[in-house]
Structure formats: C-alpha cells, structure tokens
Amino acid sequence: MSEFGETHLTLFLPVFLAALVVSGVIVLTRSAHIHRTAKGHADLEIQSVHQQPTPRVGGLAVAAGLFVASCLLYEVYGNLLSLVLVAAIPIFCAGLLEDIGSYSSPRTRLYVAILSSLTMVVFTGQTLNSGLAPGLDQLLQVFAVGALFTVLATVAVCHSFNLVDGMNGLAISVASIAALALAAIAYSVGDFQVAAMSGAIASAALGVFFLNFPYGRVFLGDSGAYLLGFSVAWTGVLLLSRNPDVSSWAVLLTIFWPFIDTTAAVQRRVLKRVPISKADRLHFHHVVMRGLEASPQLGVSKRIANPLTTFILLPFVAIPAGLGVLTAQDNRLALLCLLLCVCGYFAIKSAVIRHFREVSRSATLRYVFDGWKDESVDSFG
Numbered sequence: 001m002s003e004f005g006e007t008h009l010t011l012f013l014p015v016f017l018a019a020l021v022v023s024g025v026i027v028l029t030r031s032a033h034i035h036r037t038a039k040g041h042a043d044l045e046i047q048s049v050h051q052q053p054t055p056r057v058g059g060l061a062v063a064a065g066l067f068v069a070s071c072l073l074y075e076v077y078g079n080l081l082s083l084v085l086v087a088a089i090p091i092f093c094a095g096l097l098e099d100i101g102s103y104s105s106p107r108t109r110l111y112v113a114i115l116s117s118l119t120m121v122v123f124t125g126q127t128l129n130s131g132l133a134p135g136l137d138q139l140l141q142v143f144a145v146g147a148l149f150t151v152l153a154t155v156a157v158c159h160s161f162n163l164v165d166g167m168n169g170l171a172i173s174v175a176s177i178a179a180l181a182l183a184a185i186a187y188s189v190g191d192f193q194v195a196a197m198s199g200a201i202a203s204a205a206l207g208v209f210f211l212n213f214p215y216g217r218v219f220l221g222d223s224g225a226y227l228l229g230f231s232v233a234w235t236g237v238l239l240l241s242r243n244p245d246v247s248s249w250a251v252l253l254t255i256f257w258p259f260i261d262t263t264a265a266v267q268r269r270v271l272k273r274v275p276i277s278k279a280d281r282l283h284f285h286h287v288v289m290r291g292l293e294a295s296p297q298l299g300v301s302k303r304i305a306n307p308l309t310t311f312i313l314l315p316f317v318a319i320p321a322g323l324g325v326l327t328a329q330d331n332r333l334a335l336l337c338l339l340l341c342v343c344g345y346f347a348i349k350s351a352v353i354r355h356f357r358e359v360s361r362s363a364t365l366r367y368v369f370d371g372w373k374d375e376s377v378d379s380f381g
Helices: 002-028 030-037 059-077 080-099 106-124 136-140 143-163 170-188 192-212 221-242 248-254 256-271 284-294 302-326 331-360 363-369
Strands: none
Touching: 002 030, 002 059, 002 192, 059 080, 059 192, 059 221, 080 106, 080 192, 080 221, 106 143, 106 221, 136 143, 143 170, 143 221, 143 256, 170 192, 170 221, 170 248, 170 302, 192 221, 221 248, 248 256, 248 302, 248 331, 256 284, 256 302, 256 331, 284 302, 284 331, 302 331
C-alpha cells in the first residue's frame, strides 16, 4: 500500500491543492458574489442551521479538484474519471443553479440526476447485476433491468449525500471516508484504477474541508453534494461491476450513513403523509445538534454545536465503512454487519430522542424547542 501511496502522491496532492485554492478564492472574493451565492441562513429555510450568509458554491472547488485529477489520471489509467465528470455535468449544473438562487424543483433535480446516471450507463455499459440475492441477481442479468436498478440506486445515493449535508464538514467527511474505504477495497482486489479514482475523490473533498470545518467559511452547496454523491456512487458501481468477488453489501456499508439517514427520512415522511421531498429538521445530525444546544450540562451555542455534531458523528460514519473494508469479500458477513449497523442507528437515535423528551419537560429549556410543534418528537425514525 505504501508503494501505491507514494506513486500517487503526485496525483493526490495537486488535486487537494486545486480544491483548496479554489475554495480560498471563493472565500476571499466573498463580498463580490455573496448576494447570489448565499441562501437559507438565519432560519430562512426549515433545515437551516447557520446564521451568517455563507457562499454555497464549494462544489466549484470539488469540480476543479476532480478536473485536475482526471487530467493526471488519464495518462496512467485512461478516461474513467473523465467519463464520470462528463456524465455528472447535468446534475452538477442543476445543483449550481440552485446554489446561486435560480430555483429548480426537487422533481427537476431528480430527473436531471436520472439523466446523469443514464449517461454513465451508456458511457461504460456497466450495471449492478450480481451479489444481492438469489433470483434478483438473475433478473438483473437482463441489461435493461440491471440498468434501471443501477440508475435508481445511484440517483438515490446522489441525493442522499445532499440530505446529509447539514453540518460543517459532515458531507465532506462522509464522502471522504466512503471514497477512502472504496479505495482500500479496490486496492485489496488489485483494481488500481478505481483505487486511484477513489483517492482523487477523497483528495478533492478534503481540499474544501479546511475552509468548511469547523466554522463554515464555504459550503458544498447542492452542486458539491451532488457531485460527490454521484462520483462516490459510480465508483462503487464500477468497483462491483469490474470485480464480481467484491460484496455489494460491503460497498453499501461504505456509504452507510447517507443510505440509512435517507431511508429514515423517507420512512418518517411516509408515516407523516407528507411529500418525500419536504424538508425537515429531523435528520440524525439535527437531532444531535439540538441535543447539544439543549443539554443543561453543555448548553453550547449553535456556532459550537454545529462542528461538534460532525465530530461526534464521525465514528458512526467511519465504523460501518471500516466494516465494509473488512468484509469486502464475504457477502454474508457484510450483510450481517449491515443489519447490525441499521439496528445500532435506530437504537442510538431512540436514545437521543429519549434525552430530548426529558429536556423538553424542563420549563426553563422549553424555548429551545420553538418551531417543533409541526415536527413531533414522536415522529423520529
């Protein structure tokens, strides 16, 4: 592994620096574009957790890093990352338009994400077609069925990264950990092309991290979250399609956090009979952050609670990804680990909610829960 790392340091470092420099330029030129690139602060959107106007175009920095990576990778491994970037253009642009204030409906972004994933299927001919369950695997061998399933799966992952982008550093950390886990799996099976591509994705994400965490000088925005989600999703598809011995459940473990948080959100909204696209502040990171603000022992401000939430959640993001690496070639064990992680997620969330209920009974802390009347604590997933 050290030889691989040393060989690719000349790739990963420029990718990281490109993303970091573009992030810095966005921050330094803030006054020139903040009127277009900031939105949702000061509780103007229901899921808002920040007060000051902040540029939401960190996706441009991620795109710059990945563009540099595609140029450097081309000479060694061909155009695989370039294909991902070209296919991602529609969903990236849709997200960027949203970031700069040109509203696009969730349905429009869904259709655009489908277009991007269909483009990738056409470019590569690769689909998810094995390693899930007897019977289903045979059905997925039919190209049209496998292509449809792959598009739906990658679109879901792409959007799930946008849903977990709620705290400083969280979505970037999730993407970086997932990409590094996929790189480790790819390296273990000798797929150095996918390993290098995964490392480049992590490098581009981390280039934005240092201006996003802890105090949020620049945000990923929809464009950055979609681009990272799309890139990670298709890295997983390419890894599985090129290496049939790799467990599909292990790859799902590498992206466990956006997968389970989105699944819980869909369940919650279906039970409440509201549109699935309706935003709320009931994601796990919102629950933890409000718990930190409401705690009599801590009572931290939102400015501190935001990055502290990310720090607290990092082990819960990293542990499933690590299990994915360890079970990469054992499908049954990977599935068992996935089920255990699902149970752990809901158990921990239930414990946090119980704490919330206890705090909410205190009259002196009741003000913390303003705005929760329409979002009953009992509706937590």
